[in-house]
Amino acid sequence: MAIETVDPILAGPLFFIAAIMEIGGGYLIWLRIREKRKSTLALFGGIILFVYGIIPTLQPSHFGRVYAAYGGIFIISSIIWGRIIDKKKPDRYEIIGSVVAVIGAAIIFYAPR
Amino acid sequence: MKDSFKNVIDALFLNHYYVRQFLSIIVSSKHNKTKTILITLFFFFLAGLCEIGGGYLIWLWLRDNMGWYLGLLGGFVLFLYAIVPTFQPSHFHRIYAAYGGIFIIMSVLWGWIFEGIAPDNYDIIGTIIAIIGVAIIYYMPRRDEKERPIWQSKQ
Numbered sequence: 001m002a003i004e005t006v007d008p009i010l011a012g013p014l015f016f017i018a019a020i021m022e023i024g025g026g027y028l029i030w031l032r033i034r035e036k037r038k039s040t041l042a043l044f045g046g047i048i049l050f051v052y053g054i055i056p057t058l059q060p061s062h063f064g065r066v067y068a069a070y071g072g073i074f075i076i077s078s079i080i081w082g083r084i085i086d087k088k089k090p091d092r093y094e095i096i097g098s099v100v101a102v103i104g105a106a107i108i109f110y111a112p113r
Numbered sequence: 114m115k116d117s118f119k120n121v122i123d124a125l126f127l128n129h130y131y132v133r134q135f136l137s138i139i140v141s142s143k144h145n146k147t148k149t150i151l152i153t154l155f156f157f158f159l160a161g162l163c164e165i166g167g168g169y170l171i172w173l174w175l176r177d178n179m180g181w182y183l184g185l186l187g188g189f190v191l192f193l194y195a196i197v198p199t200f201q202p203s204h205f206h207r208i209y210a211a212y213g214g215i216f217i218i219m220s221v222l223w224g225w226i227f228e229g230i231a232p233d234n235y236d237i238i239g240t241i242i243a244i245i246g247v248a249i250i251y252y253m254p255r256r257d258e259k260e261r262p263i264w265q266s267k268q
Binding site for chain 1: 164167168170171172175176187188189191192194195196198199204205206207209210211212213214216217220221223224230233235236238239240241242243244245246247248249250251253255
C-alpha cells in the first residue's frame, strides 16, 4: 500500500493536527484509567492514536530536527488542552518551564546553519 | 465483537492495576526524591520509545510497503504508549507538557543515532534548555501539593 506525501507547506498544520490527536487519544485512555470512565473511551482513544500514527507518513521528507519543533508544538498544545478541556489553569512553573522548553526547540529548529 | 474488544481493554487495565501495586511496593518504603525522579524519567523514556516504535511500524507499513500487520501492531504499540503516562503522578497536562520536552531531547538523540546527524552546538544548547524546561514544569516542588507516595491509586 503506497501513500502520497503532501505539499511541504502543509507540514506545519499537519504537526498541529498530530499534536491534537496524540493528546486527545492519550486523554481518552487517561480518562479510562485514572478517572475510571467507560472502556469504550479507551477504544476510541486507541483508534485516534492509530490514525495519529499515519500522519507522519504523509510528511514530505526526513524529520531530523523537525521533530524537535513538534515537541515545542506538543508542549503548547498540552497546556492549552489542560486549560480548555480539564479546566485547569497552568501554574507559574508550568508556564515558565513551557516557555523555556519551547525556546530550546526554537533554537534547534531555527538556528542558522 | 464489541464485547471482545472491551474484554481485551479491561484485561489490559487489570494488568495495569497490578503493575501499579507492584510499583507502589517498590517505592512505598520511603518517599525518596531521587528514586521518584529516576522512575518518572524512566516512564517518560519508555513512553518515547513506544511512540517512536509504534510510529515506525506504521511507517514501515505505509512508506516501505511492508505488511499491514506491522501497521496494526504499530497501532497497538501506540495504544500502549498512551497507557504509560497514567503511571505518572501529577496532572494530565503537566505530564504531557513535560513529555513534550523529553520528546525534543529524544528527537535530537534519534537523529544522532539512527540518521547519523551529529548534534551541533545549537542542538546541544537547545537540548540543555529543553531539559531545564522539563525540570521546571515537572520537578519543581509545588507548595500547595502535599507529599504523597506516587502511583497512589484513586480507588
